[in-house]
Amino acid sequence: xxxxxxxxxxxxxxxxxxxxGLFVYSPTTGFNNLVASIAGNPGVDPYGNSYLNxxxxxxxxxxxxxxxxxxxxxxxxxxxxxxxxxxxxxxxxWSLQATMSTDTSGVWSFNCNSYSFLSSGSPxxxxxxADSAQLQRRASTWSGYVTSAQTNAxxxxxxxxxxxxxxxxxxxxxxxxxxNTTYRLTAxxxxxxxxxxxxxxxxxxxxGLAIVIPIGSAEFVVNSSYGWRAQGEFIMLNxxxxxxxxxxxxxxxxxxxxANMATVAASTQTAGxxxxxxxxNVDMTVAHGMALQAKITTPAAGxxxxxxxxxxxxxxx
Numbered sequence: 001x002x003x004x005x006x007x008x009x010x011x012x013x014x015x016x017x018x019x020x021g022l023f024v025y026s027p028t029t030g031f032n033n034l035v036a037s038i039a040g041n042p043g044v045d046p047y048g049n050s051y052l053n054x055x056x057x058x059x060x061x062x063x064x065x066x067x068x069x070x071x072x073x074x075x076x077x078x079x080x081x082x083x084x085x086x087x088x089x090x091x092x093x094w095s096l097q098a099t100m101s102t103d104t105s106g107v108w109s110f111n112c113n114s115y116s117f118l119s120s121g122s123p124x125x126x127x128x129x130a131d132s133a134q135l136q137r138r139a140s141t142w143s144g145y146v147t148s149a150q151t152n153a154x155x156x157x158x159x160x161x162x163x164x165x166x167x168x169x170x171x172x173x174x175x176x177x178x179x180n181t182t183y184r185l186t187a188x189x190x191x192x193x194x195x196x197x198x199x200x201x202x203x204x205x206x207x208g209l210a211i212v213i214p215i216g217s218a219e220f221v222v223n224s225s226y227g228w229r230a231q232g233e234f235i236m237l238n239x240x241x242x243x244x245x246x247x248x249x250x251x252x253x254x255x256x257x258x259a260n261m262a263t264v265a266a267s268t269q270t271a272g273x274x275x276x277x278x279x280x281n282v283d284m285t286v287a288h289g290m291a292l293q294a295k296i297t298t299p300a301a302g303x304x305x306x307x308x309x310x311x312x313x314x315x316x317x
Contacts, residue, residue: 017040019043020040021037023037031047032090036058037052037055037056041053044091044092048091049090049091050087050093052069053069055069064087067084067086071083084099149312149313149314152310156306157304157305157306158295158296158306159303159304160299162295163201163293165292166291166293166306167291167307167310168291169290170310170312172289179236179239180317181317182313182314183312183313183314184233184313185290185313186229186230187311188230188309189228190226190227191225191227192224192226193220193221193223193224194300195222195300195301197217198299199217199296202230202305203292203294204230204290205293206282207246207288209234209248209278209280209282211248211277213252213275215254226254228254231250231251232248233249244284245281246279247277247278248279249278250276
C-alpha cells in the first residue's frame with residue numbers, strides 16, 4: 001500500500017514484509033524528524049532519513065544525529081545488545097561507535113572505539129583492555145583481571161637438584177595483559193649451608209620464558225645462613241596479544257645471617273646482588289602460571305633454600 005497517513009486505533013498492528021516498518025516522527029514528518037523506527041532491514045524513508053534495522057531510537061545533538069539500536073549479535077559471541085551509532089546527517093551513513101551486549105550466562109561486554117573505563121560496586125573493580133577497549137564482567141568474578149597485589153605466606157624448602165617451585169604458582173588470566181602491563185613477583189627467605197657447599201640456581205618462569213640466575217658455591221662459606229630477596233618482572237612491550245613481546249628481568253640479593261664472606265680469586269668479597277634478563281614472545285590470550293623456582297646442583301645434608309613469602313603485583317594498564 002506504500003506510505004499512507006491515517007490515524008489508526010487498534011488492539012493489534014501487524015506489519016509484514018522485508019521492507020516494511022514502523023516509523024515515528026516529531027514534530028512533523030520530514031528529513032531530520034525521524035525519532036524511532038522498527039524495521040527488519042535498514043533503508044531510507046521517503047524523506048531521505050536513513051534508518052537502521054531492528055528497534056532504533058534517534059536523537060540530535062548540535063545537529064549531529066545519534067542512534068541507539070537494540071540488535072541481535074551486537075558483539076561477537078554475545079546475544080542481544082545495544083549498538084550506538086553516529087552519522088554526518090540523517091541521510092547517513094551510520095557508523096558504529098560502541099556496543100554493549102550480554103549473553104544467557106550473565107556475561108556482558110562493552111566495546112568502543114576509544115579507551116574506556118568501567119567500574120562496579122560489587123566487586124568495585126575496573127578492567128581496561130587497551131587494544132580494543134573491551135571490558136568484560138561476570139556475575140561473580142572478573143574475566144581477564146588480576147587484582148593489584150596477591151600475597152602468599154606459604155613456606156617452601158628446596159633441597160633437590162631438579163627445579164622446584166619455591167613460591168605458589170600465580171595465575172595470569174587470559175587476555176589480562178595490555179601494552180606496558182607488568183607482572184612483578186617478589187619473594188624472600190633463607191639459604192642454609194652445612195659442612196658442604198653447592199651451586200644454587202634460581203629462575204623466574206612464565207609462559208615458556210625463564211630467567212635463570214646460577215650462584216656459584218664460591219659465594220658461600222660452610223655452616224652459614226643467608227637471607228635472600230628476589231624480585232622479577234615481565235612487561236608486555238607490544239602486541240598483538242596472541243604473540244606478545246615480553247621483556248623480563250630478575251634480581252637476587254643475599255644478606256648474612258651468620259657469615260657473609262667468601263673467597264673468590266684470592267680476594268675476599270661480600271656475597272651480594274645478581275641479575276639477569278630475557279626477552280621473548282608469549283600468547284597472552286591464554287592463561288599462564290608465574291612462579292619462582294630453585295634447585296641445588298649438589299644436594300648435601302644441611303643445604304636448603306627456604307622461601308617464607310611471595311607477592312605478585314600487577315602494574316600498568
